[in-house]
Structure formats: structure tokens, C-alpha cells
Amino acid sequence: MIPEELRELYRNHTGQDPEEIVRLTPAGSNRRYFRLKGVTDLIGVEGESVDENKAFLYLDGHFQSKGVPVPKVVARSEDGRFYLQDDLGDVLLFDAIGQGRSTGVFSEREKDLLRQTIRLLPDFQFAGADGLDFSECYPQAQFNSRSVLWDLNYFKYCFLKATGLDFQEDRLEDDFLQMKEVLLQDNTPTFMYRDFQSRNVMIKDGAPWFIDFQGGRKGPVYYDVASFLWQAKARYPEELRQELIREYLSAAQKYTAISEPDFQHRLRHFVLFRLLQVLGAYGFRGYFEKKAHFLESVPYAIDSLRQLLREPYQEYPYLCEVLSRLTGLDRFTEKKSPLVVTVTSFSYKKGIPEDTSGNGGGFVFDCRAVHNPGKYERYKSLTGLDEPVIRFLEDDGEITVFLEHVYALVDASVKRYMERGFTSLSVSFGCTGGQHRSVYSAQHVAEHLHRKFGVQVRLVHREQHISVSL
Secondary structure, eight states, X not given: OOOHHHHHHHHHHHSSOOSEEEEOOOOSSSOEEEEEESSSOEEEEEOSOHHHHHHHHHHHHHHHHHTOOOOOEEEEOTTSSEEEXXXXXXXXXXXXXXXXXXXXXXXXXXXXXXXXXXXXXXXXXXXXXXXXXXXXXXXXXXXXXXXXXXXXXXXXXXXXXXXXXXXXXXXXXXXXXXXXXHHTTOOOOOXXXXXXXXXXXXXXXXXXXXXXXXXXXXXXXXXXXXXXXXXXXXXXXXXHHHHHHHHHHHHHTTTOOOOHHXXXXXXXXXXXXXXXXXXXXXXXXXXXXXXXXXXTTHHHHHHHHHHHTTSOOTTXXXXXXHHHHHHTSGGGSOOOOOOEEEEEEEEGGGOOOOOTTSSOOOEEEEOTTSOOXXXXXXXXXXXXXXXXHHHHHHHHOHHHHHHHHHHHHHHHHHHHHHHHTOOEEEEEEEESSSSSHHHHHHHHHHHHHHHHHOOEEEEEEGGGTEEEEO
């Protein structure tokens, strides 16, 4: 049902009725969003919490005055439940980096969007805090003891207990209190966005714009960096994370001097805290509100937690013990099928082999540029498995150079396939008859991959009717 109040706001602002109103896909909050199309396109918002709306409207106006890219609110209802804001389009940063998230390899364009985004974060934190009345923030004016313990207990009651894992609550609470002390060591007069992540960044005309900051408050800068770079489904490689941390520190230097080692040391505690808070949110939305799509993100957060615990936190020994057992639960341990590499030799005259895995693709290498033993009578009855042919090819040397390039390409793919849990890869070598050069190449690559990576290799010399497993 379309709220009539939004129609009226649009009419009063533009002088015309909207031509079309489309409800947008709901997010994690209870706010409802609509696109009102007409003489100008605007986003209409219905928020059940008037206090939360009030915080957003105040912060939005304040950030507008500081020149940071946030949508302009152009109209609001007297009761505070409805407002209209600029339409920033449909492209979330989360979607704009979709290829990188799915493959683990981020393009230069995707990296540039991430750099632009994180370089703007200090503007919110430092410039945005200048002149800001934190008493207008909702539900808390600042990141304090109460808000820390709220989030930690959010994790305990909405996620940890829901797993059925046994733990000693008093010992866990002791570590929660210790974490609170560690996190509150910094009392900086900066703005904490609190939900700074790629789903709350819109891309308009190739540049980032920021939304959903109504939960912000006074707080330390580490939290937002942790929120952004350890977002569960973003799946940033560690090398990219470190690059973006350096980008952030570079941008923050215009406001304050920050030591990178000190920053990294403090950041690590906020990463753990943020992951626990996020798991609490996933548990509440998924287990209790029955919104199944939130549970889809749990394995990603658990994996981040698992990686983080490789270097235990000495400050929280029992918490780390509980979390290690949590990440080891069967439901969170993905049972991955091992990678199988199929290496095939073939004759181009009979066609390129079909990839029977159903995934398509794979490598196909053309060996026909290599000196061909088959031109010589004494080798015609032999194959690339026979010693005279092997000596001919290796003494000639062309096949050795050829395979050096093949190893570099295929090794890189096998490594990434194993990391990402892929189950099949095909590597094929073709020559004129599928007898000498292709057979030699397939045999050596198969043995190389099995020896170097320990993967299962299915070796097929198609034209020789040979099929073996390594």
C-alpha cells in the first residue's frame, strides 16, 4: 500500500502528482522506501520511529553543510514519519563491485570505487563531527559502556545461544567486560557512522554517495574502518584490505597524525567486536524474525572470524575458546569437494574435448607451433610417452619454453580454484595427430600439478585411448 502522505509531500514540493510510485526492495530496517517518478524523481521514506527519523534529518542537514555527499532531504511531514530525498539511482557500491566479490579478483575500476569511498570516511568522522550536536543522535549520543555491552549481549543471546553451543556465561561476561575496557580506551571527539559498509553507499555518476547514517554517534574511528573492510559478503582479499587501510590513513592525515602500527593494533579489536555485533544482527533477523536471507551471510562472517582467530587475542582467552568452538561447528564448516583437474591430449582434426563437468571453459593450449617429431619416420610409430620422442622434444627445447608459460598460467588458476572451493578444472593440449607434442605436454603438466598441489588429476590421452588417475 502506497502511503498517501508521500503523494501529498510530492505534490506540495513539485506542484504535480507523481506519475508513478514504486516500492523499493526492503533492507534490514523497518523503514519503507518508495521511488516517486514524475517531474522530478525522488525517494520517499516512511519510518516508524520518529526519533530515528529526526536523527537522520538532523545529521543529513549537518553533513550537507559540511559538503560531504549525502542525499538532500527536500520535504518532510509534520509528524516526522515521512520525508522525501534526492534519488541517487539504483547502483549500490556492493553491486558495483560484484565481479570482484564473486571471483576474489577486483578490477582496477572496482578498486578505484573502494578507494574513493574510504578516502571520504575521514570527512564524516572529523569534519562531520565539527559543530555536530551529538545529543541529536539516536539511540545513543556516543559509543559508551552501555552500547558496547548491548552489542556483545546481542551476539550472545541472538546468535551464540541460538546455536546451542555450551559455554560458561560468567567467564564469557568477564571477557566481555575486558573487551569493553579495551574498546573504550579511545575517547576521541569524532563521528562514528556505525554502519559504514558497501550496501550503504550509492554510486552516482561514478562517485560514492552515502546513506543510512541515522545510527551514527560520537565514537572511535576504528569501528567504521572495521565495518567497511570486514563486511561479511564483501570478501576483500587481505592485500586489498591493507591497501585500503593505507588509503584511509593517508586521507585522515589532513585531520590528525595517525601511527599505522598503533592504528592496526587498535583496529584488530574493533574488527572482532564488529563481527560479533554483525552475527548478533544476523541471528536476530534470521533466527527470530525468520528473514532467511540474513542467514545466508552467516558463513561469510564465520569465515572472517575463523581467519581472525588465527592470531588469538590474549586479552579475551575464554571468548577466543568459545569462538574457536563456534567456528568449528559442523553447520559452519563447509564440506568442500576436492578439486579434480582433467588434463587431456587430443588431435585438432577430431575436435576440442568437451568439458564433461558441465562448467564449460578451461584451458586449451595449441602445441602445433612446437617442432613436430611426427615429421620424421623413426618417430611416427611412437608417442610423447616414449623415451626417443621425449629426448627429441627436450633436446630441441621448444617444448620446455612452451611449458614454462603453461605452468605459470595453470598454477595460478589451480591455486585460486583450491582457495575458492571449486571442484573442477580442465586443461587440454592439442596438436595435429594427438600423438607426440600434446601427449608429452599433457603428461608433464598432469604430473607437475599432482606433485606441486597434491590435487587429484584425471589424465586422458584421447587419441591413444589412455585414461589414468594421479
